[in-house]
Amino acid sequence: MARMKFLCDAERCIECNACVTACKNEHEIPWGMNRRRLITLKDGVPGERSISMACMHCNDPPCAGVCPVDCFYQTADGVVLHNKDLCIGCGYCFYACPFGAPQYPQTTNFGSRGKMDKCTFCTGGPEVDNSPEEYQKYGSNRLAEGKLPLCAEMCSTRALMAGDGDVLADIYQERSLRRGYGSGAYGWSTAYGNADKGRAFGPGASGTKGS
Amino acid sequence: MLVKRSTGKPARGSLARSLASGLAAGLGATVDRRGFLKSSGLAAGGMAALSALPATMIRKAEAGPMVPNVEVVTRKNVCTHCSVGCTVIAEVQNGVWTGQEPGWESPISQGAHCAKGASVRELTKGERRLKYPLKLVDGQWQRISWDQAVEEIGNQLLDIRKQSGPDAVFWLGSAKFTNEASYLFRKLAAFWGTNNVDHQARICHSTTVAGVANTWGYGAMTNSYNDIQNAKALLFIGGNPAEAHPVSMPHALRGKERNRAPYIVIDPRFTRTAAHATEYVRIRPGTDIPMTWGILWHIFENGWEDKEFIRQRVYGMDEVRAEVKKWDPATVERVTGVPGEQVKRVAELISKNRPSTVIWCMGITQKTTGTANVRALSILQLALGNIGVAGGGANIYRGHCNVQGATDLGLDVSTLPSYYGLAEGAWKHFCRAWDVDYDWMKARFTSKELMEAKGIPTTRWFDAVTYKPEDIEQPSPLKAMFVMGHGGNTVTRMPEMLKGLEKLSLLVVADPHPTTFASFKQRRNGTYLLPACTSFETDGSRTCSNRSLQWGEKVVEPIFESKDDYTIMYLMAKKFGFADEMFKHISVENTRPVPEDILREINRSCISTGYTGQSPERLKMHMKQQADFDKITMRASDGPCKGDYYGLPWPSWGHPELRHPGCGILYDTSKHVMDGGGVFRARFGVERNGVSLLADGSYSQGSEIQDGYPEFTMAMLKKLGWDKDLTPEEARVIQAIGGDKPDEVSWQTDLSMGIIRVAMKHGCVPHGNAKARCVAWNLPDPVPVHREPIYSPRPELVKEYPAIPDRRDFRLPQLARSLQSKIAESDLRQRFPFILTSGRLVEYEGGGEETRSNPWLAELQQTMFAEINPKDAERLGIRNGAMVWVYGPENDAKAKVMAQVTERIGVGTVFMPFHFSGYWQGESLRGNYPPGTDPIVLGEAANSVTTYGYDPVTFMQETKVTLCRVEPA
Amino acid sequence: MRRDDTPKPNTSKTEKPGIERRNLLKGLGIGAAGVAAATLANTTAPAEAATESRQDQLKSRYQDNAHVERFYALNRL
Incomplete structure (x- = not known):
């Protein structure tokens, strides 16, 4: 069974925000709510990298673990969804989530923050697939239409990928092998730090191996 | 309600803070632009949003885009933002654009979009669009009918024409026009009897067009975005495509990855394009020629040039050698600030990894030496033999979606369509093509002399309003301006622009949005706003940067009372009384000229650039058969378009029946x-x-x-x-x-x-x-030489590298050397210690009215800002996120913006994005917009503090180097 | 930036204060139908949505079709 995953290739991401507005467009997300957003590390200095973040549809989602009303459920595709009719807007899931995915439409000192909203991997919610009711509460259900999340489908540089995790892993591996050089190689900076840009094997250097 | 209001404030603090701190915790100490704006957003837009949003995410059924069980019609158009030309697939139900899907078959974009492209559906929802014609009466906007608008505007224009001559009207067109509308607008100006007709190319790539056309013949990108995948080395200079042309980036990044190509970025600012560079070169703004000659110095020194290519195909390289000799590594470092070793490394990388491509944008063109900059880079590519080969080329990324086409079709003060110029032969050619009598056409103008004289460019239109009549080489200063699809914050020296605006007796703005022109209260009467629709509400072709033409299909009917550009031009021509002549061979349905017929007229007449093979039938076939085209060569390997290049990139010589592939x-x-x-x-x-x-x-x-x-x-x-x-x-x-x-x-x-x-x-x-x-003897500098900017941050270099002598052109005087030396000799540098440069954000486009009105985009960039280096900020006591005043050296100019403290910009330099307007010297102009049409996000315009300085060849404005002072507000 | 000048898209009716508590009740499984109506009271949406069975909610929706394969292929370029 295919396991749905997002994978953002930081070597490709240019922080153009297409994923963010594609999401807004597809689901008519109102102002102030962001199911997806860009995170940039080392902004403005060499080594700057960005990735696009949303709900990562964890295997063992901590949001579901802490929800007092048990409104979360996970589909056979591994997509983490929730039931807004059950949600009480307590905000626990926000604190549990390592990615800051849950969004709330309102804030009060006490009580509800409104119905939590988050990325559905374009898979709607508990209402009948692609019914107007489902759209009202959760946005469109592209997976049921045989498509993938629009953020990934529209990504400008094919940085953000969505789909069968095994396929995405293969694609990413192919890319890593192809890049094969210095800072492009997986784990290079972890092993050698940022100071060594891998110039000996760097782009354009003679004697590079591989294709 | 009470509960809501009273709980709003503290709650906002708590959740907002926890959200923000949650993010910040993950980021450590780094402050990124997005994070910075996010927190500023929470203080501004986010705050409003949090208190004003619907309490749940649950929406009305009818608000949702897709309606089940209603037929879905798919239409194909092209994104109306930048020049990459991404395919837009629109799903339409009951005449409403309800869904947007990726256009994977497009050979260019392959389904990709940037933030702007992924949000274009909003344009036809258009909550903040102009909805009906408006007229300004004593400072109040009044709704009027189209009939009344055309009647009143027409009468006033005809009066002005009668009293002051046809040259008293300035026709400002748009790079967002289709090809057909661009051509028609140029034709309209010709029939009106003036060459005062211009568009955004003037302030974008006019110097590129002049520079490369004077080098090898045609003013356009030589290769294509896709072809960059063949490059063995990439050199970006003065361009930030990761923000300005995001969908060009997959091609560049694939080139980098597949060929392990060195990816070099030369820019004063560490841009998002530079974030992916293998070599980043920080250069002092305004020293592109020293940098280029510095690279070439190493190439000549080491014999890396392509000697056979130069012998066979290049004229005058020896004169370049003589100039380049002056730019030894020490001199280059002294002028540009770039270490000699790095310049050598760049030279070696692009020489030893050929074919190498050079990519440039506004950082090269928007300079007082713009044309010379362009020529220097062209010469660099000639020296390396990189022109006319796959993977090489001068890949010049144009700006707007159709700025290439609008330029090609003569929306320009110095030429008729297709670069025929303005000489008698050119007029006779078009009179034959238009089937009008040459003498009749001549009589439309004040004189044959003015008929053949370059008009007033858009960078200086206000000078032609306010200067003394004797300084303007035409019978009358400008009295009226007719603007279609052009922002009002796009020219430098805005305080002076405002004076010109105030003095115009008539201002007509035909645009989907009211634009900055409508936001100033200096005008109280004589302004008309006409709602024009976007290119998604009409059909026609547009030319991408790589010269491919793409036919856009109408997605929905024009919304509200808006009309398409063709109709507006027809209504005006009819009112002026020359519609029958002008549309002699173009059929008109009701009041709408048929775009296919206009394109056929272009096919018949624009022979010199090869706009002749691209018949509407062929272009439509290409859009339909996109899947048949190769994703790198862009050539169809199969199907009815077999052998064609996608979009028949001009030149496509001869009749369409000849089937030239482009x-x-x-x-x-x-x-x-x-x-x-x-x-x-x-x-x-x-x-x-x-x-x-x-x-x-x-x-x-x-x-x-x-x-x-x-x-x-x-x-x-x-x-x-x-x-x-x-x-x-x-x-x-x-x-x-x-x-x-x-x-x-x-x-x-x-x-x-x-x-x-x-x-x-x-x-x-x-x-x-x-x-x-290499030697263009008709230009002021036949071989490019370094000249310091007018507002040079290095006054001691001005004597050595002075600006060109003062001169006259385009009917106006141009100050250069006298102004530069006066500035250098004054204490200005002490009072304005920072270099000010400007640039682009990915979320917005051009003047920004359209994109700042789109909530999906506006939310991502809510505040105008200025980037300042932490060292400078510390010295001045400026915190990240604090408000600062940026002062310009002319007209007591100042702008109040938020400080973004970042190492992205170098010490001593300040960067501002140019998309904002709607604030003026700290005051909001929101109330001046017609109700309901104010863009969501407003901010100070960068051009409110930019200064004088023009390229001698095209009167391109200097937006990239001036001086400023920053103080905490 | 002045407060009154901040962007105000999509202003709409605010929720009545009583609703949160009822939501809480609903979360505890009390009076589901009545509360649903209250939740939707301000949004004029249809009163009750057609909900999938638990089994249907959890079913797989992903399809390895030509569209999806096309997407993967573009990512391999």
Whole structure:
């Protein structure tokens, strides 16, 4: 069974925000709510990298673990969804989530923050697939239409990928092998730090191996 | 309600803070622009949003886009933002655009979009669009009907024409027009009787067009976005495509990855494009020529140049060598601030990894030395033999979605469509093509002299309003301005622009949005706003940067009371009384001219750039058959378009029936001319000072003339004995055009296109086969030389590298050297210690009115800001996120913006994005917009503090280097 | 930036204060139908949505079709 995953290739991401507005467009997300957003590390200095973040549809989602009303459920595709009719807007899931995915439409000192909203991997919610009711509460259900999340489908540089995790892993591996050089190689900076840009094997250097 | 209001504030603090701190915790100490804006957003827009949003995410059924069980019609158009030309797939239900899908078949974009492209559906929802015609009466906006608007505007314009002459009206067109609308607007200005007609290319790539056309013949990107995947090295200079042209980036990044190509970025700012660089070079703004000559110094020193290419195809390289000799590593470092070792490394990387491509944008063009900058980079590519080869090229990314097409179709003060110029021969050519009498046309103008004189460019229109009449070389200063699709914050020196705006007796703005022009209360009467629709609400073709034409299909009918550009122009022409002449061969349905017919007229007349093979039928077929085209070569391998390059990138020579495939890569001698091959254009004569300008032993594949040759004329055909190949009909047309001098009919003026057909039959390129020019003797600097900016941050260098002498052009005086030396000798540098430069954000486009009105985009960039280096900020006591005043050195200019403290910008430099307007010197102008049309996000315009300075060739404005002072607000 | 000048898209009716508590009740499984109506009271949406069975909610929706394969292929370029 295919396991749905997002994978953002930081070597490709240019922080153009297409994923963010594609999401807004597809689901008519109102102002102030962001199911997806860009995170940039080392902004403005060499080594700057960005990735696009949303709900990562964890295997063992901590949001579901802490929800007092048990409104979360996970589909056979591994997509983490929730039931807004059950949600009480307590905000626990926000604190549990390592990615800051849950969004709330309102804030009060006490009580509800409104119905939590988050990325559905374009898979709607508990209402009948692609019914107007489902759209009202959760946005469109592209997976049921045989498509993938629009953020990934529209990504400008094919940085953000969505789909069968095994396929995405293969694609990413192919890319890593192809890049094969210095800072492009997986784990290079972890092993050698940022100071060594891998110039000996760097782009354009003679004697590079591989294709 | 009470509960809501009273709980709003503290709650906002708590959740907002926890959200923000949650993010910040993950980020450590780094402050990124997005995070910075996010927190500022929470203080501004986010705050409003949190208190004002619907309490749940649950929406009304009818608000949702897709309605089940209603037929979905799919329409294909092209994104209306940048020049990449991403395909937009629109799903329409009941005439409403309800869904947007990726256009994966597009050879260019392959389904990709940036933030702007992924949000274009909002344009046809258009909550903040202009909804009906408006008229300003004593400072109040009044709704009027279209009939009344056309009647009143027409009468006033005709009055002005009668009293002050046709040149008193300035026609400002748009790079967002379709090709058909661009051509029509130029034609409208011609019929009105003026050359005062311009558009955004003036302030975008006019210097590129002038620079490259003067080097090798045509003013356009030589290769394509896709072809960058073939490059073995990439050099970006003065461009930030990761924000300005995001969908060009997959091609560049694939090139980097697949070829392990060095990816070099030369820029004063560490841009998001630089974030992916293998080599980043921080350069002092305004020193592009020293940098380029510095690179070339190493190339010549080490003999890395392509000597055979230079011998066969380049004229005047020795004069360049003499100039380059002056730029040894020490001098380069002294002027540019770039270490000599790094310059050498860059030179080596691009020389040893060939073909290498050079990519540039506004950082090169928007300079007082713009044309010279462009020429220097062109010469660099010639020296390396990188022109006319896959993976090489001068890849010039144009700005707007159709700025290339609008330029090609003559929306310009210095030429008729297709770069024919303004001389008598050009007018006669178009009078024949338009089927109007030349003398009638001449009578439309005040004089033959003005008919053939360059008009007033958009960078200086306000000078032509406010200057003393004797300083303006036309009978009257400008009295009226008719603007279509052009922002009001796009020109430098805005305080002076405002004075011009105030003095105009009539201002007409036809645009989907009211634009900055409508936001100033200086005008209280005589302003009309006409709602024009976007290109998603009409059909027509647009030309991407790579010269491909794409036909956009109407997605929905024009919303509200808006009308398309064709209709608006027709209504005006009809009111002026020349519609019958102007639309003689263009059918008009009700009041809407048929765009296909306009394109056919372009096909018949725009011969010199090869806008002739792209018939509406062929273009529509290409859009339909996108899947057949290769994703790198852009050539169809199968299907009805087999052999064609996608979008028939011009030149596509001859009649559409000839089925010329277009030219994927310009000047490529490895292909036959009928296969998209080419050579440098013979545009500048055949000889200079006894030296031949024609190519030496180089020719396109299959050419029967195996050497250089001049452009084709009837006389040349006869000399070659090829005139026999003309059909009787072609010969008849040539005879009719030539009259008693048929030999003088050239390939450009031969409306039968027989000369072209015959030349190509013999494997020859109709425009001749010449050398590219390193020395352009017709330009102020025949060989590019470094000149310090007018507001030089290094006054001590001004004597050594002075600006050009003061001069006159484009009907106006131009100050340069006198102003520069006055500034250098004053204490200005002490009072304005920062260099100010400007640039682009990915979420917004151009003046930004349209994109700042789109909530999906506006939410991502809510505050105008200025980037300042942490060292400078610390010295001045400026915190990240604090408000600062940025002062400009002219007109007591100042702008209040938020400080973004970041190492992205170097010490001593300040960067501001140019998309904002709607604030003026700290005051909001929101109340001045017609109700309901104010953009969601407003901010100070960068151009409110930019200064004087123009390129001598095109009057391009200097936006990239001036001085400023920053103080905490 | 002045407060009154901040962007105000999509202003709409605010929720009545009583609703949160009822939501809480609903979360505890009390009076589901009545509360649903209250939740939707301000949004004029249809009163009750057609909900999938638990089994249907959890079913797989991903399809390895030509569209999806096309997407993967583009990512391999």
